[in-house]
Every structure is written in structure tokens, then in C-alpha cells.
Amino acid sequence: MVPISYYLVLSGILFACGVTGFLIKRNIISIFMSIELMLNGVNLSFVAFAAQWQALRGQVFVFFVMVVAAAEAAVGLAIIIAIYRTRETLNVDRVDLLKL
Amino acid sequence: MLHLILFVIFGGFCVAGAVNLLVQRHPINSALSLVVVMGSLAVEYLLLGAEFVAAVQVIVYAGAIMVLFVFVIMLLNAGEEERTKGSRVALLFGIPGMLAGSVLIGWVLLERAGTRAVPAGALPGAPRVIGWLLFHDFLLPFEVTSILVLIAVMGAVVLASHPGQKHGKKEG
Numbered sequence: 001m002v003p004i005s006y007y008l009v010l011s012g013i014l015f016a017c018g019v020t021g022f023l024i025k026r027n028i029i030s031i032f033m034s035i036e037l038m039l040n041g042v043n044l045s046f047v048a049f050a051a052q053w054q055a056l057r058g059q060v061f062v063f064f065v066m067v068v069a070a071a072e073a074a075v076g077l078a079i080i081i082a083i084y085r086t087r088e089t090l091n092v093d094r095v096d097l098l099k100l
Numbered sequence: 101m102l103h104l105i106l107f108v109i110f111g112g113f114c115v116a117g118a119v120n121l122l123v124q125r126h127p128i129n130s131a132l133s134l135v136v137v138m139g140s141l142a143v144e145y146l147l148l149g150a151e152f153v154a155a156v157q158v159i160v161y162a163g164a165i166m167v168l169f170v171f172v173i174m175l176l177n178a179g180e181e182e183r184t185k186g187s188r189v190a191l192l193f194g195i196p197g198m199l200a201g202s203v204l205i206g207w208v209l210l211e212r213a214g215t216r217a218v219p220a221g222a223l224p225g226a227p228r229v230i231g232w233l234l235f236h237d238f239l240l241p242f243e244v245t246s247i248l249v250l251i252a253v254m255g256a257v258v259l260a261s262h263p264g265q266k267h268g269k270k271e272g
Contacts, residue, residue: 001103001218002103002107002147003216003217004215004216004218005215006107006111008215009205009210012202012205012206013202013206014114014118016205017115020122020195020198023194023197024122024187026183026184026187027178029127029173030127030130032169034121044141047223050148051223052216054223056233057233059152059230062150064245067249068245071248071252072252073168074168074252074255075255075259077260078260080176081172081175082259082260085262090176091181
């Protein structure tokens with residue numbers, strides 16, 4: 001028997017690590033991976049609450065989150081490739097202009 | 101008891117992978133530690149009884165999305181992160197912010213959440229039931245996500261295609 005709050009604390013820690021990575025990383029790919037980490041933390045809390053209330057809809061929602069994350073990863077990485085092609089850098093501090 | 105032991109082991113893997121993602125400077129190391137996080141999260145889902153989510157986690161996240169990440173890292177030949185002034189300021193404020201945030205979240209969840217303990221495999225749903233839910237109650241959202249994925253695929257192809265490969269330029 002493990003309390004649901006332990007799972008929620010784990011998901012909170014993962015989310016906090018994701019937020020920190022988003023703040024302290026300077027490589028745009030690492031920032032993107034931190035966003036994935038945050039999404040994973042939220043997914044864990046969805047499944048934990050689904051177990052708490054014996055509701056399967058939580059798992060269905062996790063499925064939708066994963067689909068959106070996959071779409072986001074595909075488009076985001078394509079944008080990263082496009083940025084790298086025009087700027088020759090992955091450092092977000094050096095990508096500070098919208099125009100070329 | 102076994103449930104708690106497995107939870108602690110794989111939760112420890114999760115947190116260690118997440119911290120390693122933050123510490124490593126090279127993106128490929130961060131990507132591989134993210135794979136560890138996702139794999140151990142799949143075990144946590146299995147402990148909660150969510151077999152479907154665990155399988156999708158391994159296939160979609162640890163499989164498809166991470167392969168995409170590793171591909172892009174290798175394609176762009178991403179090197180080590182360089183330290184700048186902005187990154188030092190971010191470190192200065194980010195680490196204490198994360199510690200304060202996680203302690204606050206942990207305290208609230210442990211003391212005030214009012215959640216109960218569940219045995220291993222607490223969720224009753226077999227993947228068949230989830231499939232039934234997806235194709236009956238959530239049919240419209242499901243179809244909308246399929247359109248979203250289609251648009252994302254087209255957007256990725258358009259964004260990542262070389263600007264010099266358009267038809268007009270090819271002939272000229």
C-alpha cells in the first residue's frame with residue numbers, strides 16, 4: 001500500500017526539475033527536453049488521481065497529453081532545425097532577433 | 101511492502117535521471133537520462149495498474165519522441181553548452197527556486213492532500229476498457245487529435261525542408 005500522495009510528490013519533483021531545467025539550460029534542445037520532463041510529471045499526477053478515484057478517464061486524458069506532446073516534439077524540433085540553419089547556433093542567448 | 105520498495109527504487113531512478121538531465125552539459129547525456137526517467141515512469145504506471153499508459157509511455161515517449169531528439173542532436177552536431185552571463189543568473193535564481201518550489205509542493209501534497217493509500221495495480225481498467233472509452237465517449241477528441249497529428253507532420257516537413265529545394269529555384 002503506497003499513499004497516492006507519494007506519487008503526487010514524485011510528480012511534483014519531476015515538474016520542479018523540468019521548470020529548473022527550463023530556466024537554467026541554455027541549449028535549446030535541453031530546454032525542449034525539460035518541457036518533456038514537465039509533461040511527464042503532469043502525466044504521473046493524472047494517473048495517480050485516476051487511481052485515487054478509480055476513474056479511467058484520467059488515463060484517456062494522459063493518452064491525449066502524449067499525442068499533443070508527440071506533435072509538439074515534431075514541430076518544435078523542426079523549428080530548431082530551421083533556427084540552426086539560419087543562425088548556426090543552438091544557444092538561446094544568441095537567438096535574440098525575429099528577423100534574419 | 102513490495103509495492104513500496106518498487107516505488108522507492110524506480111522513483112529514485114526517476115529523480116536521479118531528472119537531476120542528471122539538469123547537471124549534464126552535453127545534450128546527448130541529457131537525452132539519455134531522460135530515457136531513464138521515462139522508462140522508470142512506465143514502471144510507476146504499471147505499479148498503479150495503468151498498463152495501457154505504461155505501454156504507450158514506452159512506445160511513444162521512450163521510443164518515438166526520444167529517437168527524434170537523439171536524431172536532431174546528432175543531426176545538428178550539438179556540442180557542450182557554453183556558459184553565458186544569463187546562464188549564471190539563471191543558475192543563481194533557478195536552483196533555490198526549484199528547491200523552494202518542490203519543498204512547498206511536497207509539503208502541501210503530503211500534509212493537506214487528503215489522499216488515501218492504494219494497493220498495487222489499483223486501477224481496474226484493462227486496455228480494452230480504455231479503447232472502448234476512446235472510441236465511444238471520446239470519439240470526437242480522438243478524431244481531433246488525429247487531425248492535429250496530421251497538421252503537425254505537415255508543419256514539421258514544411259519547417260524542416262531546405263529553403264533552397266523549392267521547385268522554382270531548382271530550375272533556375
